[in-house]
Amino acid sequence: MEKKVLIKFLNGTADAAERSKVMQWLEKDGSREKFDRLLLDRWKNVGEGEDDERDYEALLNKIHARILRPSRSIRPNPWVRYLRVAASALLLMASAYFLKQSAEYTEPVPVISERIIERSTSDGEKLQLTLPDDSKVTLNANSTLSFSSHYGLKERVVRLSGEAFFEVAKDPEKPFRVETDGHMTRALGTKFNTYARSGNFAVALTEGKVAVQGAQTAIELQPGELARSSGSTTISVGPFDMDQVIGWKENTLVFDRKPLTTILEDLERWYGVEMAVDPGLNVNRRVIGTFRNKNLNDVLTGLGFSLGFAFDIDNNTVTISKNRL
The missing domain is CATH 3.55.50.30 (Phage tail protein beta-alpha-beta fold)
Known part of the structure; x- marks a missing residue:
């Protein structure tokens, strides 16, 4: 009997002619031993280790005992019952093996490394940017804005050198922060201008509310107010002329x-x-x-x-x- 036909028979993929051929073969002498060897080979391809061998021997003994056990009722051909039991056992073992493999396998979570994104302007150049949260930035000449590629996932932080005007999208759970050398400006949803060059720092608020943090001072601005610091830890606050401070944007x-x-x-x-x-x-x-x-x-x-x-x-x-x- 061809091995591939027996395997198809065990897998339940044999057609009617192949099933009849197997049944006739099983009536012949020596067929049972060959079938046992085939079942053992299939078992070993599914399981591994001494425990698996003991399980196989126990299963084979149970199959043989069931075939040889006398019965008072009329029963079908014992080889049919034997094959049904063997095929069911093989299917169960294969299912258990693949379930075990699936349980042990965990789909790896891709890790996207963080990087710093930087946008700069040269002399005579202005640049308009839209950040991932739809906040808008107008970058003045000879300025640099940098932020993380993870911007907006947990926090909204940018770093500025030079001058820029910010139109911040509202997100109360993630305050927008602008970091410059020695100062930090914190906002929710607002519009403001930030200047940071050569030790001079200024924030002018046109809409909303911002908090400005220095080395030793923290203040909160209202629209129309400008916070200024020049090479010291002191931050002064006063009114400002819109055209004079933000006119460059237009x-x-x-x-x-x-x-x-x-x-x-x-x-x-x-x-x-x-x-x-x-x-x-x-x-x-x-x-x-x-x-x-x-x-x-x-x-x-x-x-x-x-x-x-x-x-x-x-x-x-x-x-x-x-x-x-």
């Missing part, structure tokens, strides 16, 4: 008694140029003026007329010199 430059030297540094960032200033020019003079949507040439023309200097633009280099009139 391409509006407002100078309120600002020294020319600071204005020229701002222009370098905003327009992406390098200033070469005549040493004889008084750069400490203060300026009052507003420029809306003006190009660099228009801004310098207005400043030069008020302060008495000439300028020359050569690609990305601007030369500022005293007026020789």
Whole structure:
């Protein structure tokens, strides 16, 4: 008898002709021993170890005892009963084995490593970002914003160097935090501007409420208030002019008694140029003026007329010199 036919018979996949063929074969001498060996081989392919061998011997003895046990009632062909018992036992063993394997196997949970995402602007460049929680950020020139790739999963934290305007999506369970050197600003759903350059720090609130934490001071701002710190642990609070502080976002430059030297540094960032200033020019003079949507040439023309200097633009280099009139 072909082994594959016997296996199909045990698995219940044999057709009618194959089943009849097996039944006829089992009537022959020696067929029982061969069948026992086949059952043992199948058992060993399912289980392992001494306990499995003892289980097999016990099962085989029970099968044989059941076949040989006398009965007062009319019973079917003992080989049919034998095969049914053997096939059921094999199926049970296979099911138990695979259930055991399934119980021991645990689907591995993929671990996504955390990384830092960084967005930067160069001189003369602005950038608008939408964070994963739909909070919006407008990044001013020469600024850097960084945050974790896990942002929003447990907390909402960004780190800023430079200047940015934030429109924070509301999430009371996960306060939005902006970290800068020496300061931290905490908000829920609000709009505010943060400035952090060269030891100078400022937060201007336009909507909602924020808390500002310094090294030794913590204050809470209301809309229209600005918190400022300059190289010290003290944070001062006062009102601010919207155009002057946040005008850059709408391409509006407002100078309120600002020294020319600071204005020229701002222009370098905003327009992406390098200033070469005549040493004889008084750069400490203060300026009052507003420029809306003006190009660099228009801004310098207005400043030069008020302060008495000439300028020359050569690609990305601007030369500022005293007026020789």
